[in-house]
Amino acid sequence: MDFALPEDLKAYLSELDAFIAAEIKPLEAKDDNIRFFDHRREWARTDFENGGLPRHEWELLLRDATIRADAAGHWRFSAPKKYGGKDGSNLWMAVIRDHFAAKGLGLHNDLQNEHSIVGNFPFVAMFEAFGTPAQQEEFILGGFARKRITAFGLTEPDHGSDATYMETRAVPETRDGVAGWLINGEKMWTTGMHVATHCATFARTSGNNGAARGISCFLVPTSTPGLKIEEYLWTFNMPTDHPRVSFTNVWVPDSTLLGPPDGGLALAQSFVHQNRIRQAASSLGAATFCVEESVKYARTRKPFGEALSKNQAIQFPLVELATQCEMLRLMIYKTAWDMDRLPHEAIESQLSDKISMCNYWANRLVCEAADRAMQVHGGIGYSRHKPFEHIYRHHRRYRITEGSEEIQMRKVAAYLFGYLGPRKQLFAGL
Incomplete structure (x- = not known):
């Protein structure tokens, strides 16, 4: 039994450290960007007059860092090679995340908003397993191109961890000859909605409360009439991008369905x-x-x-x-x-x-x-x-x-x- 880390993994950690020193640390120090990490960090990151959302300058800095990491071949490390990644394994990702966090606060890895120069992309696995070829192209490749950003609408105000008691409902409805679904309900902690192009919205389509079957997932464009951000919930650690979202007579076509009908809970856990x-x-x-x-x-x-x-x-x-x-x-x-x-x-x-x-x-x-x-x-x-x-x-x-x-x-x-x-x-x- 060998507990030693693979030599190529140790070499990659050294490569990442060199990249951080050459590219990320200078960017962190530039134009007083250190304000996002020193004692001013909460104020610098938070637009308190705009619902407590992340300041635009903060998100632009994170974007700049990941663009540089992507150009260097690091950002998509965990993604499959066919999407420009390196098929990064769970072991390598665990070691990298441990290594990064042990360095302390910095632009290389700030988990307040899941930012890292070595990204984590759970939606890639979800779309690979459950998406149609068209959805995979639109949301995986579009996601890496930053043209598609998907929020996750599972949790509800009255049920928290128990997703089987889901009050959001979707019923079949055809409009202008196009088969689709009418969605009504409410979601909580729908992180990232301020920049999302779509919300992966889970709704009960059949069955009774408490049943694992009967829940479906819909890729609802955030511009759809009836979808409304009600409020951003201020949290222990600011800024916030965690809103309460309502769906009032939101209609979407069948093509927005992700995965099999009534099988959405398995998708959420995937x-x-x-x-x-x-x-x-x-x-x-x-x-x-x-x-x-x-x-x-x-x-x-x-x-x-x-x-x-x-x-x-x-x-x-x-x-x-x-x-x-x-x-x-x-x-x-x-x-x-x-x-x-x-x-x-x-x-x-x-x-x-x-x-x-x-x-x-x-x-x-x-x-x-x-x-x-x-x-x-x-x-x-x-x-x-x-x-x-x-x-x-x-x-x-x-x-x-x-x-x-x-x-x-x-x-x-x-x-x-x-x-x-x-x-x-x-x-x-x-």
């Missing part, structure tokens, strides 16, 4: 595993950053004539966090490696519990690490002149989004007790 393992790696990297910065500070800070690092009250909490980081790193890398060895459709039934373990624990760990870093740094740690409050506020959301930690623990429990997964046969006689 890419959660890739997202969760990569997000877990990012939280791990950020936790590692918090620990390392605390260690450095404790070695140099000398109250009462002695380094803070000599105090066991400082040492022991950081020892526990460092231990958890090391154990979690092994599990994340191993789980990502296992994902690469399984067919995509087998991951849910064979490995979903391990992915959930990685994700919920990493998200909890980074919050603990950021909190401890504030405590070790004292007053300056609590200020915005250090990045820990930003890390805490940002990563705290992942204990709720991407499947709340309670939902993920329930998944682990179902596998552990044999209600789902490989252990189901073990308890078949009960």
Whole structure:
């Protein structure tokens, strides 16, 4: 059993570091762009007078960085080669995300809005698996060309994590001889709608509340009459691009249907595993950053004539966090490696519990690490002149989004007790 990272992966990390130093860091320092990352970051990023949306200059800077990364062959790394990517594996993506987040805040990787010079594209897998050839060309190639931006309209105001109790309805309706659907309902946390060209809108088309079958997905153009952004929800970490959206007699043709009718819930779940393992790696990297910065500070800070690092009250909490980081790193890398060895459709039934373990624990760990870093740094740690409050506020959301930690623990429990997964046969006689 070999736990060493592949040599070509280590070489690619060095290549990415060189690109960041040559292209991204100078851009970060140019024209006071550092304001988006220093103590002014929340104000610099947020247009508080325009619903709390991201400032245009901030989004232009992120776009500039990804254009440069795309030209260098990095941005599409995780995408299939036929779309200009490198077929980046789950293991390589996990290692890269861990590596990037461990560097701290910067233009190379800012997960507040899922930005990275090595992009994560869950919609590619979704359109590949469920889209028609025309939809694949329009939304995958159009997405990379920045002509198509798709928001995700699944969550609803009254039902949160339980997508099976979906009040948004779509009923068949033909207009001018064209078969289509009439959609009515409301969505929450429909991230990115301020720039989206389409909203992947999930609606019940048959069946009863609570049934997994009977939910369909429609690619609704955001300019469609009856689609309205009601408000942008201000969050713990600003800016916000998370609105509440209403659909009032929104009509779309049959061609907007993504995937099979009534099979939309499987579509919604098709890419959660890739997202969760990569997000877990990012939280791990950020936790590692918090620990390392605390260690450095404790070695140099000398109250009462002695380094803070000599105090066991400082040492022991950081020892526990460092231990958890090391154990979690092994599990994340191993789980990502296992994902690469399984067919995509087998991951849910064979490995979903391990992915959930990685994700919920990493998200909890980074919050603990950021909190401890504030405590070790004292007053300056609590200020915005250090990045820990930003890390805490940002990563705290992942204990709720991407499947709340309670939902993920329930998944682990179902596998552990044999209600789902490989252990189901073990308890078949009960």
